Amino acid sequence: MIESIKDITGKWNKNRYKVIKKIGQGGTGVILKVKDENGCIKAIKISEDISSITREYNTLKRFNGLKGIVKAYELDDYIHNNKILYFFVMEFIEGKNLKEYMKRSRVKIKEILGIALIIIKMINEISNKGYIYTDIKLENILIDSKDNRIVFIDFGGVIEKEWGIREYTPAYNMISWGMKKNYNHNDGTVFAITMLVISMILKKEFNPLTDKLQEVYKELNRIDINIHIKKIVIRGLNLGYRDTSKFEKDIKDAIISIKHNDIIANDNRLKSFNLVNIVFFSSISIFILTLILGVSLT
Amino acid sequence: MEKEIELKQIILATDGESNVGADPIDVAKDIHNKGITISTIGIIDNNKSEKPLAEVHSIAEVGGGISEITNIENFSRTMEMVTQKSVYKTIEHAVNKELKEILGTELKDTPPQTRNQITELIDKYGEEVDLKCCVAIDCSGSMTNKINIAKNSVLNLLKVLKARKGRAEIAVIGYPGSNKIKPTILCPFTEKIEDLERGLQKIKTGGITPTGDALEWASRLLMEGNWEEDRIDSVTSEDNRDTEEGILESNII
Numbered sequence: 001m002i003e004s005i006k007d008i009t010g011k012w013n014k015n016r017y018k019v020i021k022k023i024g025q026g027g028t029g030v031i032l033k034v035k036d037e038n039g040c041i042k043a044i045k046i047s048e049d050i051s052s053i054t055r056e057y058n059t060l061k062r063f064n065g066l067k068g069i070v071k072a073y074e075l076d077d078y079i080h081n082n083k084i085l086y087f088f089v090m091e092f093i094e095g096k097n098l099k100e101y102m103k104r105s106r107v108k109i110k111e112i113l114g115i116a117l118i119i120i121k122m123i124n125e126i127s128n129k130g131y132i133y134t135d136i137k138l139e140n141i142l143i144d145s146k147d148n149r150i151v152f153i154d155f156g157g158v159i160e161k162e163w164g165i166r167e168y169t170p171a172y173n174m175i176s177w178g179m180k181k182n183y184n185h186n187d188g189t190v191f192a193i194t195m196l197v198i199s200m201i202l203k204k205e206f207n208p209l210t211d212k213l214q215e216v217y218k219e220l221n222r223i224d225i226n227i228h229i230k231k232i233v234i235r236g237l238n239l240g241y242r243d244t245s246k247f248e249k250d251i252k253d254a255i256i257s258i259k260h261n262d263i264i265a266n267d268n269r270l271k272s273f274n275l276v277n278i279v280f281f282s283s284i285s286i287f288i289l290t291l292i293l294g295v296s297l298t
Numbered sequence: 299m300e301k302e303i304e305l306k307q308i309i310l311a312t313d314g315e316s317n318v319g320a321d322p323i324d325v326a327k328d329i330h331n332k333g334i335t336i337s338t339i340g341i342i343d344n345n346k347s348e349k350p351l352a353e354v355h356s357i358a359e360v361g362g363g364i365s366e367i368t369n370i371e372n373f374s375r376t377m378e379m380v381t382q383k384s385v386y387k388t389i390e391h392a393v394n395k396e397l398k399e400i401l402g403t404e405l406k407d408t409p410p411q412t413r414n415q416i417t418e419l420i421d422k423y424g425e426e427v428d429l430k431c432c433v434a435i436d437c438s439g440s441m442t443n444k445i446n447i448a449k450n451s452v453l454n455l456l457k458v459l460k461a462r463k464g465r466a467e468i469a470v471i472g473y474p475g476s477n478k479i480k481p482t483i484l485c486p487f488t489e490k491i492e493d494l495e496r497g498l499q500k501i502k503t504g505g506i507t508p509t510g511d512a513l514e515w516a517s518r519l520l521m522e523g524n525w526e527e528d529r530i531d532s533v534t535s536e537d538n539r540d541t542e543e544g545i546l547e548s549n550i551i
Contacts, residue, residue: 012409027379050406051390054417075410084406163425164461166382170375175457178450183461209371209447 001080002030002046008087010076017044017089027167028052028156033092042073046087052156057088059155062129068122070153093153095145099138102200109225112200113255115141116193118150120248123189131158132185136192137169138199161185171195176208179239186243193247194236201225201233213237226261228254304428306334307363307384308516309377311448312436312509313341315353319479320510322353326361329517336361336513337384339376341444344369353509363387370444374451378458381431382424389423428465430487431455432516435501437472442503449498456494465489469519470497473512474505481512483519 008017017034020041024031029047036042047053053075060072071091078085096104098115119141126133135157142151157167165188170176172192175183179191199205202219216237220230232250234240241247308329316322326336338358340351351367358365363384368376393416394404405416433452437445452470459466467489473481485497 050413051386051417051420054410054413055421058414058417075413077406077410086410160425163463165458167379168375168458175454176374178454183457207371209374209450 001083002085005032005046005078005080008032008034008044008046008078010074010087011079011084013074013076015074015076015089017042019044026154026156028056029087034089036089041092043070043090043092044087045090046078046085048083048085050084050086053086053088056154056156056158059131059158060088060090062131063126063155066122066125067149068118068125068151069155070151093142093144093151095143095151097139098141098143098196098200099205101143102138102203107200109201109229110255110258112197113229113251113258115150115200116197116251117248117255119193119196120244120251122150122152123193124244126158127161130161132161132163132165132189133158134165134185134188135167135169136189136196137172138196138205141196170208171199171205173208174239177213178208181239186241187239190236190241190244190247191239193244194233197236198233201229226254226258228257304430305385305388306430306432306520307381307388308334308336308361308432308434308513308520309381309384310336310338310354310357310434310436310509310513310516311341311373311377312338312351312354312507313343313440313444314436314438314507315351316507316509318506319508320514322510322513323356323360325510325513326357329513330360330362332517332521334361334517334520335363335384335388337363337380338365339373339380340365340367341370341373341441342367344371357509357513362391370447373444373447374454377433377451378455381455381459385427385429386420386424389420389427393420393423425462426464428467429459429462430467430469430520431459432469432471432487432520434481434512434516435470435472435484436507436509436512437501437503437505438474438507439504445501445503449501452498453491453494456489456491460489460491468494470494471512471516471519472501473515474508476502479506479508479511481508481515486519487523 003022006019008019016037020033020035022030023033023043028049029045029052032044032046034042034044045053045056057072057075060070063069064071070093073089075088078087101107119136123133133152135154140152140154142153144151159166165183172195174188174191181187198216198220202223206216220233232254236247329336336357338354340354354367355365364380364387366376366380390405398404405413408416435448441448452468456466456468467487469487470484471481472484475482482500484500485494488494
């Protein structure tokens with residue numbers, strides 16, 4: 001039904017939006033790319049569910065101003081074929097989500113860890129305001145190619161700190177993976193970010209209903225990655241971090257150690273190059289020497 | 299809307315339509331009149347294009363709940379979503395009724411800027427209200443290869459609900475019961491994961507699909523607490539599945 005909408009006029013604020021195309025489908029609504037009356041490109045989330053649209057808009061409003069969070073503009077109703085639909089208007093982000101990004105391009109491990117650090121920072125900023133972002137997954141994180149930043153979208157699942165989770169994605173959820181430990185937000189967040197890092201490293205998402213956690217470990221063992229990183233992701237999966245601070249520090253250290261290794265690798269390359277040179281030049285000189293000797297002997 | 303209110307709901311999970319016994323739509327109507335919400339999940343096969351589970355939608359419609367169609371891979375997430383959504387739907391319904399009585403308007407008639415206060419109230423109730431949820435699982439022959447995922451999904455549901463502020467209890471019945479139209483209580487109402495895990499091991503598949511009767515019995519379980527005569531308590535062998543923790547570390551480095 002929502003697919004057939006071409007124009008949206010707000011019932012209360014009377015603003016008009018021309019629908020360009022559908023760009024996404026969430027658990028609670030459809031996302032449309034639209035053009036407002038000034039010709040500006042924006043995005044609209046629209047749904048029949050009044051509470052979830054109102055809730056998400058108000059959550060976004062609370063975070064307006066934070067760099068990594070999509071900006072929200074207005075909340076309104078639209079009557080379509082005698083049925084009321086609820087929508088809010090937000091900033092349109094030109095870019096790819098991490099899932100598309102991961103598939104399309106070769107992402108370096110350093111970059112993956114960098115992304116993880118930014119995500120941790122944003123999760124902490126949200127948490128400082130008293131909220132938890134529970135639905136951490138590749139599709140909910142965009143790389144804004146215009147402004148060069150990482151943006152969180154979909155705030156439907158954001159909850160107050162002491163509440164239980166409402167929206168999540170099994171691949172990134174410790175409960176779905178059958179963890180014995182009772183759920184708490186600190187463990188849940190570290191686990192989700194760890195899984196996100198693993199998905200990006202392995203270029204693959206796992207499904208806890210069909211895959212076992214052992215599979216994840218096996219696949220990690222199969223590839224050649226830095227031992228520090230391996231240790232961090234295993235500790236993350238084992239719920240071995242009490243909160244994000246040590247997790248964050250370990251990732252930072254890993255990035256530094258990779259840089260260090262790069263330098264050593266470069267050094268070695270340089271050294272071996274010299275060695276080759278020495279061998280090469282000395283062999284030439286010996287060759288010339290024998291030539292001279294040969295000539296002088298004859 | 300006192301806080302002591304306990305929300306009662308039935309979550310029906312099936313991969314087919316009722317083929318024997320009472321008419322599920324009639325039964326669902328009666329149950330909803332008693333203040334119980336019925337939500338439904340229709341499970342479809344990916345490779346087969348089955349006819350849409352129309353009955354599943356109708357049951358939820360007269361039952362005041364939510365209905366969703368899913369493949370078995372997404373069953374866990376869907377069940378959790380359906381349960382939570384139907385909680386909010388029920389509360390929203392009650393809040394709207396009160397609004398209408400007090401103000402003569404509904405949530406949708408108030409300007410968007412002022413809705414915030416009401417949805418925050420709904421959120422708060424949704425988080426704090428006590429929940430009693432009876433899961434009725436179709437255990438007919440066609441469910442055989444999906445039953446393991448269904449089991450894990452019920453367990454995950456309780457784990458997710460336990461993280462809420464309000465109390466959550468789950469009971470599970472499987473239908474049909476052993477060779478009868480009457481379903482089997484796999485697990486009476488409990489808050490404990492261990493009880494639920496033990497109960498779910500009793501699941502056996504095979505037989506017909508008496509959906510209406512299953513709903514009837516689920517509502518009796520919700521209203522009366524238990525019906526004892528049919529219980530099989532012969533669960534002795536507990537599967538000692540090793541958990542992932544611990545062994546894995548040595549596995550990898």
